[in-house]
Amino acid sequence: MNYPVWELYYLNSGTLVAIIAVLHVFISHFAVGGGIFLWLTDLKSVKEGNAALRQYVRRHIWFFLLLTMVFGGVSGVGIWFIIALSSPWATSVLIHTFVFAWAIEWVFFIVEIVSLLIYHYKFDKLSDKNRLRIAFIYAASAWLSLFVINGIITFMLTPGQWLVTYNFWDGFFNPTNLPGLFFRTAICIMFAGLFGFVTAVFEKDETLRQKLLRYCAKWLYVPIPFLIISGLWYFYSVPENARLTNFVLNQQTAIALNVFIVSSVLLYLLALILIFKTSTALNRAAVFLLLLIGLSWIGGFEYMREYARKPYVIYRYMYSPSILVTDEERLSREGFLKHAKWSPVKEITEKNKLLAGKELFNLQCLSCHTIRGVKNDIVEKTKGLTKLGILSQLYGQGKIRDYMPKFIGAEKEMEALADFLASLHAKGESKTVDFKPEKERVSIPSFNPAKDEYVLLAWSTLGEKCITDSDRWFSFLYPGSAFQAVLIKRGVKPEIVSEDIEIHYEVQKGYENPSRHSEFWRYSEFLKGKKLPENTGVTGKGLRGVFDYDKEKNIFSVEGVPVLPYRDDGTFNPYPVFEAKALQKSTGKVLQSTKFVAPVSTELRCFECHGGALRWNGISGISDETARNILRVHDRNHGTKLLESALKGKPMMCQKCHEDFIVKSKGIKGHNSFSASMHGWHANYIPWKDERACNYCHPNDAKGNTRCNRDIHSKLGIGCTKCHGRLDEHASAVLLSQEGKRTAQLLVRNLKPETPISEINPRKPWIQQPDCLSCHVGFQKPAKNVRAFNKWITDAAGLYRNRKENTGKIPCIACHSSPHAIYPAFNEFGKNRDNIQPMQYQGMPLPISSEMKCEVCHKVKMQGSPHHANMLRAFRNKKALQ
Known part of the structure; x- marks a missing residue:
């Protein structure tokens, strides 16, 4: 930031450094190893009195001199030139810190030049x-040059105590100096043999050529x-965090590692061709191919070494964009x-925000990134x-995948950079339909307290069943709502009845054909492991049917009802109504009937960050474009091939890898739970932690198309965070439950919730929830x-939807309604749409038996509070009903 920026947008300076450096390193290692090769080979010729071998050395020197002194020297100067332009501040630090070392290195280099020229001429x-003395002097001075340069290069990766003392010797004799020196020395010896092939293969005497090729192979x-041992020593001398970040999280390191491994295998296998007698043409072709493989081999190694110190140019001292670590907080x-x-x-x-964004890109991004x-x-x-997605990316940059530096600057500057990056894309922001809920009247079933003997209560176990609705690409919430019901025989002492009882359910007209509006059934074989009949859920239930009786819980229930918020007439209503009828099986007589809402939403607003739009008429659902973008990001971040699989017609269920209690998935051992992964990842990226963050994924927004949070708490201004915590708090709690999982530790380490992490109690997703009490x-x-x-709460038995009142018979949810729809509920899609049963049995939208109306079930006024304390009182928030 203290120097002008070299604006190279297509082929940035970092790429130019890499090209020049890899070529130079390839030759410079040969210059060191080749010197040892010349000395020992010449020594061998003298001891054996082998004139032919001596002449080979003579011819090899000319090739060696031209390649190392001319090309090596020019490319060495080229490196200085390019790094001075690419990263001038870091270059200045190296020069000033190691000025004595550079001077010594030049002394050795001059000795190299003089001795090699004497040796040749x-x-x-x-x-x-x-002659052998001169050869030895060259070999020794070349290796000593490597010794000096290696100390400086390894300093950039592991400065060690220099970060505290700024002492020359602490920086030079850093933790990776010796392992790096041994490893590079082994490379030099190997390259000596590799380049020895080049001159040996042109030897005219076939017998001598074969001997030379075998001799060079030994050097290889x-x-x-030594490469293996010193390589492992080198690797484990690198700080553990750097190894984790760049050899596990950084996919680019994986590419370089693969190049290194493949090149190693090919290098040594192809060299076998030169050991055995083959045609001259094949030998020569193999040699030049070996040189290319050797270049890719050293390129793979150098790239890994460079990546290992990311996001720094000098580890923990200066970031890649030439920003001092100590300046980060102030800037x-x-x-x-x-x-x-x-x-x-x-x-x-x-007016200048795009220009400001461009300047920020040049100063903080251009050292690693290009523009097209x-x-x-x-x-x-x-x-x-989208712009919001880019802003979120900048906010989370360097937190999880810290091979990139964090964005450094003020909030306005981050927004300016997001504006600039968004402007590079021709596509504008996604548009949505201005949707206004259309109120629908629901007829309230009749109830005659003087004559009716039964009260039927039925409900959805979830306040909103969410569905991803992107099944041709992926799914993590498939169609399948769950309902429960109890039939109460009224009396002075009411009874829950189940003998000779059958409870039927049926969806309101227009919702009977969800398969017309969703591709879940087309891909059910891949998502759920079995082909399902259209309009049938994973449990075999349809849009009409019979409740099952659960003897253990003494309740009627049905799971997997595949209702969607789309009607056949094109209406979007996330609150379809079901009718329930309790029949006496022996006679077929209807004992009681009622209605209840089955809340179901496909409004996940992934498009806000990931682009695209809402799939279903611009109102709800995840579009194809949004889904593809999500998979593309997942594949890039985690090395998966989910998009490729989906394009082949084989979409994945997210919970195949990530355990999830709600869909009864065990996932893959070692992976975070689905909730921990989703909340933990996005808590690191979404800039806001309040209800705004909740509303991007959950259909709670009061101005959204679903408006899930519709109960008395919402009416009183009590939002998500009162119970579940802010996003970073919520994420921390579920991440802390993932004991021993490394990725959970990565996700939680940069979260800074208002409640200190040390004070947050771990909780298992879907099982341990806030307690009403x-x-x-x-x-x-x-x-x-x-x-x-x-x-x-401790376990699933304590969940609000599973708990029962003091007598242990009536579920709390039966009288108070579903989570997020607690009576009285305020539904934008129709007055009392969520209050049908209170209106049916007591003529007011309050919890069953409110306002001392115990006679709904008891037929008489009660004097005590048998179900829970504080029952017999007036409802506190009547003003909210006005």
Whole structure:
């Protein structure tokens, strides 16, 4: 940030550094190993009195000199030139820190030049003894050059105590100095044999050629044990966090590693051709192919070494964009551009925000990324993301995958960079339909308290059954609502009856054909492992049928009813109504009937970040474009092939890998639960942690198309975070339950919730939820500003939808309604649509038996509170009904 930026958008300076550096390193290692090769081979010729071998050495010197001194020297100067332009501040730090080492290295380099020239031009005139001395001087000075350069190169990866002392020797003799030196020395020996093939293969004497090829092969194969041992030593000398970040999380390192491994196998296998007698043409072809493989081999290694220190150019001292680690906090607090010496923009306005964004890209991104270029194209990387998605990416950058530095700067600067990156895409922001719920009248079933002997209560177990509705691409919530019911025989002492009883259910007209509106049935074989008949759920239930009786819970229930929020007439209504009828099986007589809502939503607003639109008429559902973008990101981040599988007609169920209690999936051992993965990942990226964050994924927004949170709590202004916590708190709780899972630790380490992580109680998703009595202590009015967050029930038996009142007979949910729809509920799709049963049995939308109306079931006024304390009182929030 203290130097001008070299604006190379197609082939950035980092790529140019890589091209020049890999070629130079390839030759420079040969320069070291080749010197040892010349000395020892010449020594061998003298000891054996082998004139032919000596002449081979003579011819090899000319090739060696031209390649190492000319090309090696020019490319070495090229590296200095390019790094000075690419990363001038880091280059300056290296020069000033190791000025003595650079001076010594130049002394050794000059000795190399002089000794090699003498060795070449005086080869035939010097005595054997003196010639070998000159050869040794070259070999020694070349290796000493490697010794010096290696100390500086390894310093950039592991500065060690230098970060504290800034002492030359601490920086030079850093933790990876010795393992790096041994590893590179082994490379030098190997390359000596590799390049020895080049001159040996042109030897005209066939017998000598075969001997030379076998001799060079020994140089290639002998260093293998040293390469392996020193390589492992080198790898484990790298800081553990750097190994994890760059060898597990960074997919680019995996590419370089694969190149390195494949090149290693090919290098040693192809060299076998040169050991055995074959045609001259095949030998020569094999040699040049070996050189290319050797170049890719050293390229793979150098790329891994470079990636290992990401996001730094000097580990833990200076970030890749040449920003000091010690300046990060100040620049984020005060603003980055304000302190950028060469930036024309200091303060961001509406007029200059795109220019400001471009400046920020140049200063913080251009060192690694291009714009529509050959490597790390930022346009491709942000493909499928909206401006909000890009902003979220910048907010979460460097937190989980910390091979990238975090964005450094103020909030306005982050937004300006997001604006600039979004402007690189021709496509505009996604549009949605301005949807307004159309109120529908629901006829309230009749009830005559003087004559009717039965009360039938039926409900959905979830306040909103959510469905992903993107089945040709992936699914994590498939169609399948669950209902429960109890039949109560009224009396002074009411009874729950089940003998000789059958309860039927049927969806309202227009919702009978969900398969017309969803592709779930087409792909059910891949998503659920079996082909399902259209309009039938995974349990075999349809849109009409009979409840099952659960003897253990003494309740009627049905699961897997595949209702969707789409009607055949094109209406979107996420609150379809079911009718339930209790029949006496022996006579077929209808004892009682009622209606209940089956809330179901497909409004997951993934498109807000991932692009696309809402699938179903711009109102709801995940579109194909959005789904593809999500899979593309997942594949890039985790190395999966989900998009490829979906394109082949084989979509995946997310819970195939991630355990999930709600769909009864065990997932794959070692993977986080689905809830921990989703909440943990997005908590690191979504910039907001309040209800806005909840509403991107859950259909709760009061201005949305579903408006799930519709009960008395919502009416009183009590939002999601009061019970579930802010997004970072909620995510921390579920992540802490993933004991021993490394990815959970990665996801939680950068979360900074208002409630300190050390004080957050772990909770199992879907099982441990907030308890109503955490706020309603003793069933009384909650204290002011009380929160249920962090006060979890022990197990699934304590869930609100599973609990029963004091007598252990009536489920709480039967009288109070489903979660997020607690009576009285306020449904935008129709007055009392969620209050049907209270209106049917007591003529008011309050919980069953409110306002001392115990006679709904008891037929007489009650004097006590048998079901729970504080029953016999007036409803507290009558004003909310107005």
